Amino acid sequence: MVKAAARQPVPARRADAERNIAAILEAGTRLLSADPAASVAEIAKAAGVGRVTLYGHFPSREALVDAVLDHAVGMADAVLEDPAIDTAPAPEAMTRLLHSSWEILDRHRRLFLAADRVLPTERIREHHDRPLRRVERLIARGQDDGDFRTDLPLPWLVTAFFSIIHSAAQEREAGRLAADEVEQVLVTTMLSLLSPVAG
Amino acid sequence: MVKAAARQPVPARRADAERNIAAILEAGTRLLSADPAASVAEIAKAAGVGRVTLYGHFPSREALVDAVLDHAVGMADAVLEDPAIDTAPAPEAMTRLLHSSWEILDRHRRLFLAADRVLPTERIREHHDRPLRRVERLIARGQDDGDFRTDLPLPWLVTAFFSIIHSAAQEREAGRLAADEVEQVLVTTMLSLLSPVAG
Known part of the structure; x- marks a missing residue:
């Protein structure tokens, strides 16, 4: 953790993660309000993040x-x-x-x-x-x-x-x-x- | 299917399956009414059937x-x-x-x-x-x-x-x-x- 933080400043990583989370929640609200069966892959795509990134924040x-x-x-x-x-x-x-x-x-x-x-x-x-x-x-x-x-x-x-x-x-x-x-x-x-x- | 049926008469297999299903439903009703988190394994055990048998009837x-x-x-x-x-x-x-x-x-x-x-x-x-x-x-x-x-x-x-x-x-x-x-x-x-x- 400390080493990773040393390679990339914590605030930048956090800002990145927060931007991704916000995009995922916005896309999730939009897609699930249109179709309750919307998949995780569809939500990741609409949020402009990879599935691995999404699962990193939301494991299921x-x-x-x-x-x-x-x-x-x-x-x-x-x-x-x-x-x-x-x-x-x-x-x-x-x-x-x-x-x-x-x-x-x-x-x-x-x-x-x-x-x-x-x-x-x-x-x-x-x-x-x-x-x-x-x-x-x-x-x-x-x-x-x-x-x-x-x-x-x-x-x-x-x-x-x-x-x-x-x-x-x-x-x-x-x-x-x-x-x-x-x-x-x-x-x-x-x-x-x-x-x-x-x- | 036809061969399996030929090895074991259909009515006997059916009676067996029906007995198992009845035991599973009875055990499931009893265990889940006591604990909503009762597991499939616990229900199979209480019904006196193997997990494979249970999953054969109820896949999830x-x-x-x-x-x-x-x-x-x-x-x-x-x-x-x-x-x-x-x-x-x-x-x-x-x-x-x-x-x-x-x-x-x-x-x-x-x-x-x-x-x-x-x-x-x-x-x-x-x-x-x-x-x-x-x-x-x-x-x-x-x-x-x-x-x-x-x-x-x-x-x-x-x-x-x-x-x-x-x-x-x-x-x-x-x-x-x-x-x-x-x-x-x-x-x-x-x-x-x-x-x-x-x-």
Whole structure:
């Protein structure tokens, strides 16, 4: 390690590796969002790196898909930044959050399917930790304001959000939900689930 | 093929193969329901067959898990047979169906997790085709009787059932839902989702 570092300065090697990793993650996000079966070779080619280089960073297709999902969710989370989600009445904020979440998920739903084929649901959920914290914060606020039910545990309601929106991606891909009905179905489903029990 | 058949009569070979397959599926169901990471070698040993024999029937761990899941769901479906599900008022029938579905799923939740690690959700759902037809029939009856909502598509409500009950298995395994609260959470969640919109 020390000798190799002496031959080639560490910063240059690192910059090179970081450039390659960034190109691989970008190509992986693009290709897997178009075709969940995209191969490692195709992703390496699109990233302009050799397969050996790619495998040097991601030793298996599973490791690559895992990293691409993490990258894509990271970018998606930034898009979800919307002050209204913390200030609008909770049901309206939930409607907005579902709208933007679905917009992003729909665009990347094949990447999600690629991940679903090789990763446990638990792992996919871990990658969604940051966006799900937004969901949790919003549901907790709705519970405090009396807009959302309190007779079901908060973590369960967050799980239901995750599970319902990802089911919609599956249903959309399988052709069991039409493009133009998904958003309304999601809003109706989540608000029914979150509404306080009458009486 | 013809020569091999001539050396050993086909019915005997078939009976042998069927006995081995049955032993493998039984052992697979038992071991994977205890430990989702149970290996092919462990399952072969518990079934009393060699690894070569097992791989002759199931060429990969994925193929084995797929067959075990199909076997387990087939057995589970028989347990769901309950005349009250077709006759009791729909909300009561849904409560009963959730009770028996959860009882079975909870017992086999680690097998479900093993399947989740290697099979796409779409494939896992295909294996649940028969029990989900019971769910569909019941929700359709509830819609006809005015007990369940009609403003969301029937296939979506069936998907929500599948997705909610399997999320509960994940949450239970992750320790985010306690054993004694799952059933009530499931009933409350599904009935909230199915109730007709007031007014």
